[in-house]
Amino acid sequence: MNTTEKKIQKIIVSGKGDTKAAAFSDGLSQVQKKVLKGTSDVILRIEPKSVAVLAAEEQRYTERFLFFFLPREQVNYEVKLEIEVELLMIDMASVPFEQVNQAAPDAVNIPFLSKKM
Numbered sequence: 001m002n003t004t005e006k007k008i009q010k011i012i013v014s015g016k017g018d019t020k021a022a023a024f025s026d027g028l029s030q031v032q033k034k035v036l037k038g039t040s041d042v043i044l045r046i047e048p049k050s051v052a053v054l055a056a057e058e059q060r061y062t063e064r065f066l067f068f069f070l071p072r073e074q075v076n077y078e079v080k081l082e083i084e085v086e087l088l089m090i091d092m093a094s095v096p097f098e099q100v101n102q103a104a105p106d107a108v109n110i111p112f113l114s115k116k117m
Contacts, residue, residue, distance in 0.1 A: 047087075049084045049085060
């Protein structure tokens with residue numbers, strides 16, 4: 001019985017970082033969280049098929065110590081990505097579970113206190 005199912009899904013994520021690579025890495029690390037949030041099935045594989053950049057921003061500003069001293073330029077990057085992923089998952093609705101009744105495991109057995117002579 002084959003219970004695996006393939007599904008293609010589009011996800012939009014965003015990421016921020018001090019470098020371009022860090023911003024992309026932050027965005028790509030959110031893919032698994034978004035996929036798992038959207039389904040209750042067991043996911044075996046998440047495979048990205050395509051990545052499209054929806055928006056990319058570079059934010060520059062100059063910061064100074066005590067408003068005048070030691071100026072330095074700070075750069076932050078922000079990206080918004082649309083990622084098409086192929087999911088290989090187990091369809092939990094098609095898995096037949098057998099119901100077995102058993103005694104409660106929290107029962108306490110009290111031994112009889114008797115001396116054997």
